[in-house]
Amino acid sequence: MSERPFFxxxxxxxxxTKVIVISTLIIPxxxxxxxxxxxxxxxxxxxxxxxxxxxxxxxxxxGKLGINCEYCHTDVKRAAYAALPPTQxxxxxxxxxxxxxxxxxxxxxxxxxxxxxxxxMSVPWIKVDDLPxxxxxxxxxxxxxxxxxxxxxxxxxxxxxxxQAKPFNMAWCLNCHRNPAPYLRPRxxxxxxxxxxxxxxxxAKDLGLTVATLPHNLGKYLLKRYHIPSVKLLTDCETCHx
Amino acid sequence: MKRKxxxxxxxxxxxxxxxxxxxxxxxxxxxxxxxPRWAIIQDMDKQPYYKPQRPSKLFADGxxxxxxxxxxxxxxxxIFVNQAEVRVHPKTWAKxxxxxxxxxxxxxxxxxxxxxxGQGQWLTHIPIPLTKRFVERGRTEFNIFCExxxxxxxxxxGPVNRWDQRLRKEGSPEAGTWVPPSNLLGxxxxxxxxxxxxxxxxxxxxxxxxxxxxxxxxxxxxxxxxVRALEKSQKVVPVxxxxxxxxxxxxxxxxxxxxKGKKKKKS
Numbered sequence: 001m002s003e004r005p006f007f008x009x010x011x012x013x014x015x016x017t018k019v020i021v022i023s024t025l026i027i028p029x030x031x032x033x034x035x036x037x038x039x040x041x042x043x044x045x046x047x048x049x050x051x052x053x054x055x056x057x058x059x060x061x062x063g064k065l066g067i068n069c070e071y072c073h074t075d076v077k078r079a080a081y082a083a084l085p086p087t088q089x090x091x092x093x094x095x096x097x098x099x100x101x102x103x104x105x106x107x108x109x110x111x112x113x114x115x116x117x118x119x120x121m122s123v124p125w126i127k128v129d130d131l132p133x134x135x136x137x138x139x140x141x142x143x144x145x146x147x148x149x150x151x152x153x154x155x156x157x158x159x160x161x162x163x164q165a166k167p168f169n170m171a172w173c174l175n176c177h178r179n180p181a182p183y184l185r186p187r188x189x190x191x192x193x194x195x196x197x198x199x200x201x202x203x204a205k206d207l208g209l210t211v212a213t214l215p216h217n218l219g220k221y222l223l224k225r226y227h228i229p230s231v232k233l234l235t236d237c238e239t240c241h242x
Numbered sequence: 243m244k245r246k247x248x249x250x251x252x253x254x255x256x257x258x259x260x261x262x263x264x265x266x267x268x269x270x271x272x273x274x275x276x277x278p279r280w281a282i283i284q285d286m287d288k289q290p291y292y293k294p295q296r297p298s299k300l301f302a303d304g305x306x307x308x309x310x311x312x313x314x315x316x317x318x319x320x321i322f323v324n325q326a327e328v329r330v331h332p333k334t335w336a337k338x339x340x341x342x343x344x345x346x347x348x349x350x351x352x353x354x355x356x357x358x359x360g361q362g363q364w365l366t367h368i369p370i371p372l373t374k375r376f377v378e379r380g381r382t383e384f385n386i387f388c389e390x391x392x393x394x395x396x397x398x399x400g401p402v403n404r405w406d407q408r409l410r411k412e413g414s415p416e417a418g419t420w421v422p423p424s425n426l427l428g429x430x431x432x433x434x435x436x437x438x439x440x441x442x443x444x445x446x447x448x449x450x451x452x453x454x455x456x457x458x459x460x461x462x463x464x465x466x467x468x469v470r471a472l473e474k475s476q477k478v479v480p481v482x483x484x485x486x487x488x489x490x491x492x493x494x495x496x497x498x499x500x501x502k503g504k505k506k507k508k509s
Contacts, residue, residue: 097418
């Protein structure tokens with residue numbers, strides 16, 4: 001004698017399986033991917049390009065005229081902070097060229113030849129590449145170790161208005177700290193943003209070698225030559241969060 | 243059958259709708275934004291301390307960094323010179339330091355002058371031992387600070403000058419009152435004493451601005467040494483230093499040339 005089972009799911013309840021599968025598997029996975037993509041540092045941080053008080057074009061000054069980064073950011077090789085230039089640096093040329101340009105009003109205000117109330121005040125430049133306050137980045141240490149401006153700031157010599165080119169999150173920093181060799185270049189080519197390293201003669205000259213004695217692996221060679229600390233030290237918390 | 247196809251359509255539509263946010267994010271990724279980044283988790287990103295060159299409401303000039311008090315020097319501005327000679331300290335050299343210093347030597351390095359009977363005279367030598375490294379440093383500094391106007395070879399035709407000449411040709415009012423920079427290889431500079439060239443770098447001359455704040459003391463001397471090296475490599479020698487017969491021949495030649503020039507002007 002066959003007994004009736006205690007409980008049988010009715011046929012209409014089939015759709016519940018679909019609902020459960022969708023709500024427990026597909027929707028959470030979808031949300032996780034969406035949030036990871038939408039809130040990633042690459043999405044949130046890159047391409048921030050604030051409007052500056054002076055429409056200074058790096059593409060013209062650093063790109064077309066080829067003025068070295070260090071002409072304005074003089075302290076980069078001897079201080080932790082690559083300082084913005086004082087107003088005087090702009091006026092080295094602009095007291096003579098385009099001195100009356102409308103674009104330079106903020107510069108004149110700061111210098112004291114414009115609005116009297118703003119004389120002696122800084123030009124209110126807006127910081128683009130800004131790190132969190134618990135990270136202590138040192139320009140001097142990086143630039144003198146053969147890390148180009150390009151690695152963090154992108155091709156500034158092609159930017160009419162500077163934008164943030166790299167995500168500046170910790171994973172991105174560690175990417176290089178775990179394996180610095182491919183990012184290294186000769187020290188005196190650090191501010192040359194068009195450097196490729198393919199010109200062997202120039203490369204040999206930069207390193208004080210001859211073409212014949214050029215190292216096979218430039219990164220590994222520079223790692224030794226510039227005394228770059230071990231990966232263990234480079235990835236230590238205290239290296240950046242001291 | 244019909245119902246099944248309808249279901250498929252619904253799923254495809256839902257799937258496509260699910261891709262829309264990704265598309266929007268992708269668009270946002272490639273667009274420049276003028277608003278600052280959107281920090282979801284603030285952590286301690288912004289802490290109540292001042293980073294370099296940040297604004298502050300505490301001071302009337304709006305700066306958190308305080309300017310130099312007149313008559314004082316920052317630590318890195320000290321030039322440390324040894325009693326007898328200036329010796330470059332290998333470790334701090336890159337920062338523009340030299341080792342310390344009697345006041346006399348210190349002053350001569352800082353101002354490019356020495357005291358003779360209580361009066362300042364321009365130094366005729368570079369008060370820092372010349373090494374290959376020192377001159378090479380001069381080259382890198384020259385290529386940074388002097389090249390924009392004077393050009394890589396020092397002949398006074400750098401990119402800024404070329405750009406101004408172009409503006410002038412186009413008749414643009416932006417060309418302004420620019421004066422073409424001097425030729426560093428010409429006799430004008432070759433005649434100058436080292437101390438005077440140093441002084442030009444430090445305090446400027448004519449329309450050239452002072453580079454005191456941009457170039458540290460030792461680097462200024464390095465640039466002087468490189469300018470001298472440029473002159474040597476381009477064989478510019480002050481007339482007074484030429485051997486006697488050549489000097490006289492040159493003199494007669496210039497007299498002749500000048501006479502010719504005057505005749506042409508008259509006619």
